[in-house]
Amino acid sequence: MTDVADKALVEFHNVNFSLSGxxxxxxxxxxxxxxxxxxLLGESGCGxxxxxxxxxxxxxxxxxxxxxxxxxxxxxxxxxxxxxIGYVIQEGGLFPHFTIxxxxxxxxxxxxxxxxxxxxxxxxxxxxxGLDPKRFADxxxxxxxxxxxxxxxxxxxxxxxPPLLLLDEPFGALDPxxxxxxxxxxxxxxxxxSKTAILVTHDVREALILARRIGLMHKGRLPLLVxxxxxxxxxxxxxxxxxxxxxxxxxxx
Amino acid sequence: xxxxxxxxxxxxxxxxxxxxxxxxVFISILIAVVIGVPTGxxxxxxxxxxxxxxxxxxxxxxxxxxxLFGFLIPLPFIGGIGTRTALVALVLYSLLPIIRNxxxxxxxxxxxxxxAAVAMGMTSSQVLRQVELPLAMGVIVTGIRVxxxxxxxxxxxxxxxxxxxxxxxxxxxxxxYDNNLLLAGxxxxxxxxxxxxxxxxxxxxxxxxxxxxxxxxxxxxxLALAAGVLILVVGGLIFLRDRDPSKSGxxxxxxxxxxxxxxxxxxxxxxxxMLEARGVSVERRFELGGNLPHEAMVSGxxxxxxxxxxxxxxxxxxxxxxxxxxxxxxxxxxxxxxxFNVEVSPPLGFENTFAILVRxxxxxxxxxxxxxxxxxxxxxxxxxxxxxxxxxxxxxPGFSKTYGLRFAExxxxxxxxxxxxxxxxxxxxxxGNSTEGRIATLDLFQLADDRRYFPPYEAVYxxxxxxxxxxxxxxxxxxxxxxxxxxxxMRRLNYEIDGNKRDPKEVVKEWxxxxxx
Numbered sequence: 001m002t003d004v005a006d007k008a009l010v011e012f013h014n015v016n017f018s019l020s021g022x023x024x025x026x027x028x029x030x031x032x033x034x035x036x037x038x039x040l041l042g043e044s045g046c047g048x049x050x051x052x053x054x055x056x057x058x059x060x061x062x063x064x065x066x067x068x069x070x071x072x073x074x075x076x077x078x079x080x081x082x083x084x085i086g087y088v089i090q091e092g093g094l095f096p097h098f099t100i101x102x103x104x105x106x107x108x109x110x111x112x113x114x115x116x117x118x119x120x121x122x123x124x125x126x127x128x129x130g131l132d133p134k135r136f137a138d139x140x141x142x143x144x145x146x147x148x149x150x151x152x153x154x155x156x157x158x159x160x161x162p163p164l165l166l167l168d169e170p171f172g173a174l175d176p177x178x179x180x181x182x183x184x185x186x187x188x189x190x191x192x193x194s195k196t197a198i199l200v201t202h203d204v205r206e207a208l209i210l211a212r213r214i215g216l217m218h219k220g221r222l223p224l225l226v227x228x229x230x231x232x233x234x235x236x237x238x239x240x241x242x243x244x245x246x247x248x249x250x251x252x253x
Numbered sequence: 254x255x256x257x258x259x260x261x262x263x264x265x266x267x268x269x270x271x272x273x274x275x276x277x278v279f280i281s282i283l284i285a286v287v288i289g290v291p292t293g294x295x296x297x298x299x300x301x302x303x304x305x306x307x308x309x310x311x312x313x314x315x316x317x318x319x320x321l322f323g324f325l326i327p328l329p330f331i332g333g334i335g336t337r338t339a340l341v342a343l344v345l346y347s348l349l350p351i352i353r354n355x356x357x358x359x360x361x362x363x364x365x366x367x368x369a370a371v372a373m374g375m376t377s378s379q380v381l382r383q384v385e386l387p388l389a390m391g392v393i394v395t396g397i398r399v400x401x402x403x404x405x406x407x408x409x410x411x412x413x414x415x416x417x418x419x420x421x422x423x424x425x426x427x428x429x430y431d432n433n434l435l436l437a438g439x440x441x442x443x444x445x446x447x448x449x450x451x452x453x454x455x456x457x458x459x460x461x462x463x464x465x466x467x468x469x470x471x472x473x474x475x476l477a478l479a480a481g482v483l484i485l486v487v488g489g490l491i492f493l494r495d496r497d498p499s500k501s502g503x504x505x506x507x508x509x510x511x512x513x514x515x516x517x518x519x520x521x522x523x524x525x526x527m528l529e530a531r532g533v534s535v536e537r538r539f540e541l542g543g544n545l546p547h548e549a550m551v552s553g554x555x556x557x558x559x560x561x562x563x564x565x566x567x568x569x570x571x572x573x574x575x576x577x578x579x580x581x582x583x584x585x586x587x588x589x590x591x592x593f594n595v596e597v598s599p600p601l602g603f604e605n606t607f608a609i610l611v612r613x614x615x616x617x618x619x620x621x622x623x624x625x626x627x628x629x630x631x632x633x634x635x636x637x638x639x640x641x642x643x644x645x646x647x648x649x650p651g652f653s654k655t656y657g658l659r660f661a662e663x664x665x666x667x668x669x670x671x672x673x674x675x676x677x678x679x680x681x682x683x684x685g686n687s688t689e690g691r692i693a694t695l696d697l698f699q700l701a702d703d704r705r706y707f708p709p710y711e712a713v714y715x716x717x718x719x720x721x722x723x724x725x726x727x728x729x730x731x732x733x734x735x736x737x738x739x740x741x742x743m744r745r746l747n748y749e750i751d752g753n754k755r756d757p758k759e760v761v762k763e764w765x766x767x768x769x770x
Contacts, residue, residue, distance in 0.1 A: 056372055083374035093369030097387045107373055156373075166372075 008067075009034045009164055009196045010055055015064035017050055024050050026220045028064070034163075037190055037197040039207040041242070042217035048200045051217070052166050055198065056085045068164070083107060086165040090172045092153025094141040100126070100152055101137040107160040125155040130185065147178035154186065158193070165190070165197040171206065183209050204242040208232075254754055259433035262756075271441055273417035277336065278404045278449070279487045281343035285400060289348050290393065293355025294381065303356065310349035318342065318410040326414065326548055335538065335554065339408070339416030346407050347400035354396025358389025390460040398453035405446040409438070413542040415510070415549075419445075424513060424540060431754065452479075505724045510538040510546045510558035515750050515757075516605060516688055516743065520559035522761045524714060524730060527770055531726040544568070547715075551593050556720035557727070561605055562597075563710035565589070567646070574647045578604075578709035589715065596721055598714040599735035603743045606710040607642060607652075608687035608699045610675060616698035623703035624656050627682065636660045637680035639668030647708050652684075655706045672697065688740060690748020712738070733770055 010032040017025035025047045032038050040048040053059045054066050057073040065072045068081060087093075094103050102109075104125055105118040113121070123133040129151040141149055150170060157165055170186075171179045187210050190197050201207055207214050207228070214231045216224040216238055224236055231239060260267070296303045316324075325338045362385050370384045386393075412420030422438030425431070459476055507528055511521035518539045525535045538555060546558040547569055565585045566572050575581060586597040609624050621627050642648045643665050652658070664680060671683035676695040685692065687699065714731060721727050742764075749760040 058368065058372060079374050079376055081374075082372055085372075087369065087372035089365060089369060091365070093365045095366060095370070095384060095388075096363075110374060110379065 007033050009069060010198065011067040012051075012054075013065050013067070015054065015061045015066060017047075017054065017059060018062050024220050025054075025061075028220075028222055030215065030222060030225065032196060032198060034196050035194050036212040037187075037199060037210055038213050038215060039211035040198065040200045040215045040217055041202070041204060041207045043202055046217040047220040048217045049168055052168055052198060052200050055164075055166055056082050056087060083111060083160060084162050084164065086157030086159075086162045088150075088153045088157045088165065088167040088170045090169045091146065092141070092149045092156070092170075094149055094152060094156070096141050099138050099140060100131075100144070101133075103141070103152060104155045104159055106156060111160055121159060122155075125158055126152075128158070128189070129155045131155070145178075146174050147182060150174060150182060154189075158195075163196060165195055167197060167199040169201055170199065172201070172203070179206075186210065204246055254433060256433050256436055259437065259754075263437070267422070267437055267441065270417060270419050270421055270438075271445070274405070274408055274419045274442070274445060276487065277339055277343065277408050277411060277416060277418055278401060278445075281340050281404055281408075282347055282397065282401050284340065285344045285347035285351055286397060288344070289351030289396075289400075290355050292348075293352045293393075294359065294386075296352065296356050297359045297385075307349075307353060307356070310352055313345045314349045318346070318407045319413060321345065322410065322414045326545065335414065336416045338414050339411035339418075343404050343407055343411070347404050350396040350399040350403070351393070352396075354392050354399075355389065358392030358396075359385045361392065362388045387460075391457055394453060394457040394460055398450060398457065401449045401453060402446050405442060405449060409442055412540065413513070414545065415538045415541045421540060424542075433754075452483075455479075505533045505726065506536065507533050507556045507720060507724055507727070508536040508538055508554065510541055510549060510555040512546055512558070513540040513542050516686075516747055517559050519746055519750065519757055519761065520601070520712065520714070521557075522757050523734070523765065524557060524559070526758075526761055526765055527730045527733070528724075528726055530765075530770075531729065533724055533726050550595060550715060550717060553717070555717075556724075557714055557716045559601075559712060560715050561710040561712055562600075563606070563647075563708045565597075565715075566708070574708035576705040576708055578711055581709050582711060582713075590718070594718045596716045596718050598716060598731040601712040601714075601734055601738045602736040603688060603712055603738055603740040604710050605686055605688045605712060605743075606702075606707045607648075607684045608689070608692065609702070610672075610683050610685050610692065610697045610699055611681065612675060612678075613696040613698040615681070616700075621698070621700060623701040624658075624706075625703050627700055628656050628658055631658050631660050631682065634660055634681035635662040635664065635679075637664045637666050637671045637674045637683045639671060639684065640665060641668060642684045647706075649684075652706055655704050688743040688747055690744050690746075690750075690752050693741075693744055694748055694752060712743075737768070737770075 008031045010030075012028045012030040015025055015028040016023065028051065030051075040051060042048045050059060054061055054073065055068060057076065057078045060074060065074070067073070068076065068085075073081060095106075098106070101119070101122045104122045108118045108121055122137065126133040126136060131148060131151055136144070136148070136152075141152070144152065150173075153170065157167075171182055174182065183206055189195075199206075199210060208231070211228055213225060213227055215222050216231075216236065218238055224231070224234065224239065226234065232243065234240075254262075292306065296306055313321075321342045322338060325341055366384060366388070367380065370380045375383065408416075408418045409420035409423050411418050412424050419438045419442045422434045423442075426434030426436075426438060456476075456479065459479075509521050509525045509528070511517040521537070521539055525537055528535050538549070541549065546555060546560075549555040550558060562578070562581050562585050563574070566581050567574055570585065570588055572584070582597070582600065589595040589597055609627075611621060611627065615621070619626075619630065621630075638649055649663075653660075660682075664674075666674065668685070671680070671685055672689065672691045672695055674680045675683045675697060685697075691697070692699065714734070716727055716731065746760060746764060749755045750757055
């Protein structure tokens, strides 16, 4: 295996995805390097969530291949693959009938850890995402605020210490203040834990804060894959449109 | 007798029926859950199966319960009479709400939650057991709740196939116009339905994650407690049932059946007690509807039941009615032996045929002895006949033709009301049953059938031939009862039950003691 391939955690090679005759992803080529946070930015229906779901094989490409740690997703046992990938969705996707502790400890429990080790890990993770284990461990998701639930979602994704995190609009449903603080904490966390993350959003501000590279998605294609600095300087019409919304927002304040 | 007195006298029988009822409902719901929930899960996985299976379950539920029992009786293994048939029918009725709610509950799980479960690396069986089923449990329990309440109701019909339960009181009450029986049966069934509904409603609340709070850690404890109590109660009921002495394996065992009216049950009880006095253990399968006793005997479930030669002759063997009692008896005896391997006992000594009745006082005043005597009076009389008499082959049309009768008015009414209607001068002539107890007590007079229009309905016992070989005591009992019961005696016995509302077992015991049997 070459040095480049070793550096790459996730690779898309000429990937197409179509559902009942409609092309959703067209000819996608993309490499995610270890330790980086890649943000896929685009409006609804551009194919960014589909792209994310092909990484943990919730979807399989119609043509081309997706490789994780050098092995195609088809060659992976899907269960083993998914347990190596943390997954966070809007509102956290928490199990309403599990306590917070059981939600966070889910993947370790599936992996057969001892209860003692799970308990320790849950305490450690809740503290890591800024929730007091004593207060929160035995509560149910309904009893938490949206921001707290989102923190639990991140803690759950980190539980078995997976090398890769997938995040689908993780902060989308939060109020602006909570969102801003969670974004900052998340950026710190991934740096500190040196996690690789792919994050999907339609919020250009979020992309600029979190991304090491931004992939702009439009109608199932990836016309641009650049650093935030390059993104701001780009004269791609989509990028200009995004930046205008940013300026408009700025004028508001 | 007031309802309160009735309860005091009959509480032990009522408890037995409640017990049978609860056990039937519990076991059938248990089976329906074991079949229904996995079926529902399967339907969420195979969309193509959903329509046909739910459709089939739907059809099952639209079949009237009595008809469903009717379909099941002739079937091998699952059919016949008694508990097993009732269970099959109850399970079939309970399946639809359970399957449907399982499907609805699982499909109703938030797709985000299901996707998160898959993405966490759960296998599909882990997703089902840890996420889908727990989240659907509230809806599934609602289905079980609906099924249970329906089953409590349908189980009342199970009495018609001899499975026991509170329907025994309801059917008996309807037949005997006894409000105490009806009330006891219906109120208890309603109370059971409410109790089941309440318990399952509580259970549903425990499963509802919407109400889950951090203080609900005791939920598991409460559920365990509830399960414990339930198992204890139902287990106790089943255990008690198993200790029922009539069920314990004695040396010789005989299953005695009866039709669903007082006289048939009385005759069956007489045979049963005489057999028990001879050390035979008896299983009572009384008050079976329609032709059930016949079918049950042919299939080997019953060893013995009382019957009338005329009924066998016309309803079972499908011959046209004739009037010679000897010829009817001989024909029935011979055909039953060759066709069903069933022995017909010697006649018991009385007939239960249509009795043309007038008020005794009128009969004496006009010196009426026979139906022909009355023919001169009838154009001024109003007649009251039961629906059965108006419609059957040996009923009203041939009767009025044979005697050339014309009436001022013919009223069709319920058979058991005709006696009262006659004595209170609402009508002047009725066709009753010859062994009806109220003939004597209301001072009614039976006109002789001088043209021998009505076919003979001699009472006999029908006994399987192999049972006779197996249990010699049966011979002895049949021989003792030959010509052993007169029409007057039968009327008196019937009246003790229908008129004085006494317990048949007591009445039979007294009578046997008096007769020295």
